Amino acid sequence: MGPLFPQEIINEEFNLIFAFLIGIGFGFLLEAAGFTNTRKLAGVFYGYDATVIKVFFTAALTALIGLFIMHNLGWIDLTLTFYPKTFWIATLVGGIIMGAGFVIGGFCPGTSLSAASTGKVDAMVFIGGVLLGIFGFIFTYDFLWKELRVAGAMGKVNITEWLGILEGVFIFLFVLMGVAMFYLFQKWQDWWQKRMSKEDLDELGL
Amino acid sequence: MKKIDVIIIGLLILGGVVSIFLPNVEPHKKIIGQKELLHELNKEGRYITTDEVARMIMEKDPSLILVDVRSPEEYDLFTIDGAINIPVDSILSPSNMVYLDQDAYTTVLFSTGNSLADQAWLTLESYGYEGNRVMKGGLNQWYQTILNPKPPSSTEITREAEKQYLFRKAAQIYFTGIQVSGGTKAQAAKSKPVVQPVKKRKKKPVSGGCG
C-alpha cells in the first residue's frame, strides 16, 4: 500500500532516481503541451488560448479523482503524504503577487525551467529573477516576512470539511465546473481565432 | 471536438459520478479514534532527553526552539534560559505558529512534568503540526539531571554512566555557573558532550512540494 517511500518500502536512492524520472515526465509534458511558449501561457488571461485551462484542470481533476478512489479502496494512505498546510492570509497575499508575476513575466517557476531548457532566453532571465526574488526574501525575512509567512495558519484543512459537504459530491461538482470552464474558454478561444493573424495562430499551434 | 477530448472529458465525468458513491473516507484526519490516539502517543521520537536539550543549548544550535507551555506566572518565576512562553491554552493561536509550525526547527515543548507538554504536543499533532518534541520529565527532570546532577551510584558505574555524569557536571557549570569542588571540575570542563544523537523517527517526513 502506498505511499511507498514514507513507509520505507523503498530506499532513499531509489526515491531520488524516481524523482528524476518523474521530473523527466513532468518536463516532457510541459514542453509537449506548449507551456514553454510564453504567449500560450499568457493567453489564458486574455482568452485567445485555452490550453492552460484544459491541461491544468484535466491534470488536477485526474489526480484528485484517482487519489480519492485509491484512498477509498485502501491503496494509498493520504495521511502519510505531502499535504499542504493552509495559511490563508499568506497564500492569498503570495498568490496575488504571483498572479502579477505571471502576467508580467509570462511564466511560472515550473514552466520557466522547462522553457529555459529548450533555449528560451526570456525564461532564463525569468529564472534569474526568481532566484533574485528568493535571495531578497531570505535577506529580509527576519524583519519583513516572518509574521506574514505564517499569517492565517489553519493547519491541514480539507476544503470539503471546511465547507461541510461530502468529498465525493464536491469532486463531482468540481468536475462539472471544470467541464463548464473547458466549454467557456473554448468559446472564448474560438472568438479570438477569427480575429488573429495566421502567423499568431501558427505560433500558438492552434 | 476530437475523439480523444470526448474520451478524457467522459472519463472525468465518470470519475466524478463514481466519487459520489464511494464511502468518503476522510483523507487527512489524523486522529479519529482511541486506537489512533494511542498510536500517536507511542510515536517514536516524541521525547527528547534533558541531556540532548542541554547539549543543543550549549552548542548554540540555531534550530532549537524551547517552548515553555506553563502559565506566564510560572514562566516568570523560573524557566530555561532562552525559552519562550506559549501557555498550553493558547498553543493554537496563529501568532505562535511561527514557532510551532515548521518542519525543520527542533521545537521542544516543556512543562513542570510531562503532562502539560504532552497535552500541547497532542493538540498540535492532531491539527497537523508535526515534528515538535517534548522534553522528557520536564523541568523536574531538568533540575535533577542538569542543574543538580547526582553521581552514578556505585552499583551502576559504567563507562556510559560516568561519561553522562561528566557531561551533566559540565552542563551544570554552563547553566548555573556553580564551581564544582575537587578533581571533577577539571575533568568536567574538559569533557565533551557525549550524548548519543537521538534516533531518527522511523517514518520519513515528506518535505513538501513547494514553498
Added chain:
Amino acid sequence: MKNRYMNPYLAGFLLGLLIIISYYISGEGLGSSGGYRDVAVATIDKISHSYALSNEFTAPRVTGPHSPAHSFLVYLLLGVIFGSILSSVLYGRLKFMIGKAPHISNKRRLYLALIGGILWGIGTQIGHGCTSGLVLSGLAVNSLSGYIGLVAIFGAGFIFALIFRRIWLKPSKK
C-alpha cells in the same frame, strides 16, 4: 511553420497520472519553487555558513539533513530539464529564441521577465508554493490552501491582465 503541440486534454490526463504515481511512490506532489528555494539556501550556505545560521529562514534548513543533494524537489527539477529537452527535440523546437508578443521589443521582454521572476520568487516564499506544488498538488488532495492559491493566482492574474494588456496584445487601432 506551425507549431505542433500535444492534445491538451491528453497532456493534462498524463500529468494527472504522473501526480498520482508521484504521491503513490514518494508521498510527494510535483513542485518547482521548493527546488529553487533549496538551491538558493544551499548557495547562501556555501558562501557564508555563519550568515546562513544567523538568518531565521535559512538556519533550520542548513542544520541537519537538509542538503539539496538529498532534495526530492531538486532531482525533480533536474528531470524537468532533461524531459523538456527531449520533448523539444522530438517536436523540433530546440533553439535559442526569445518568446514574446511580436510588438514588444526584446529588451523590454527581458526586463519584464526579470520583474515577473522577482515577483514569483517573493510570492512563492510568502504563499508556500507555486502553481505546481501549492495549487496543482494541493488540488489533487483537496487541500484548502490549493484552492486559495488557485483563486489568488488566477484571480489576480485576470485583473493584472487588464492593467498589463499591452504586454501581450497589440493596442487596438480603434
